[in-house]
Amino acid sequence: MAFELPDLPYDYDALEPHIDAETMRIHHDLHHGAYVTNANAALEGTEWADASIESVLTNLDALPDDKQAAVRNNVGGHANHSLFWRIMSPDGGGEPGGALGAAIDETFGSFEELRTALNDGGVKRFGSGWTWLVWDGTALSVYSTPNQDSPIMQSDVPLLGIDVWEHAYYLNYQNKRPAYLEAWWNVVNWPEVEREFASAAG
Numbered sequence: 001m002a003f004e005l006p007d008l009p010y011d012y013d014a015l016e017p018h019i020d021a022e023t024m025r026i027h028h029d030l031h032h033g034a035y036v037t038n039a040n041a042a043l044e045g046t047e048w049a050d051a052s053i054e055s056v057l058t059n060l061d062a063l064p065d066d067k068q069a070a071v072r073n074n075v076g077g078h079a080n081h082s083l084f085w086r087i088m089s090p091d092g093g094g095e096p097g098g099a100l101g102a103a104i105d106e107t108f109g110s111f112e113e114l115r116t117a118l119n120d121g122g123v124k125r126f127g128s129g130w131t132w133l134v135w136d137g138t139a140l141s142v143y144s145t146p147n148q149d150s151p152i153m154q155s156d157v158p159l160l161g162i163d164v165w166e167h168a169y170y171l172n173y174q175n176k177r178p179a180y181l182e183a184w185w186n187v188v189n190w191p192e193v194e195r196e197f198a199s200a201a202g
């Protein structure tokens with residue numbers, strides 16, 4: 001079964017004023033849409049055509065040499081954006097609770113410390129990429145990745161990722177990536193991140 005572009009779980013303008021409707025439309029329909037189209041084209045006719053995101057991204061070396069870059073970029077892009085839409089909400093913001101909130105306090109000291117680390121990773125990521133909170137199998141961890149590289153490639157479970165490609169913010173924030181990152185926390189969907197954590201670490 002080929003990959004499919006998931007519907008946005010809210011309207012294009014639902015995250016305003018923090019993320020504008022035109023950015024959401026272009027980002028979801030055109031950028032994510034292209035990752036899905038290109039991922040399916042790269043895998044078509046290979047034994048990986050019906051494989052899961054996880055099995056493809058943890059076995060890139062097993063793919064034909066001339067497919068690896070396209071698969072890494074486009075299956076990675078599909079994985080990253082499929083999570084990104086879900087972990088945002090028009091009712092977002094606030095602080096994490098439950099087991100995730102406790103684990104964040106234990107690992108990073110406080111939610112503020114985590115937020116600073118994630119923003120810092122996003123600001124320092126040169127060019128395009130993502131800043132991540134992941135479950136590495138035994139603990140929470142924060143790091144950034146270039147391009148569309150997914151934490152799944154190193155067998156980590158992405159719990160929260162912020163897209164810092166210019167296409168994610170440029171219409172509204174131009175070169176002010178730190179302002180976008182600050183605003184992003186108003187739309188974070190903690191209940192969904194908490195579900196991801198429970199599923200990964202439970």
Ligand code: MN
Nearest residue numbers: 031163165168
């Ligand atoms: Mn993006």
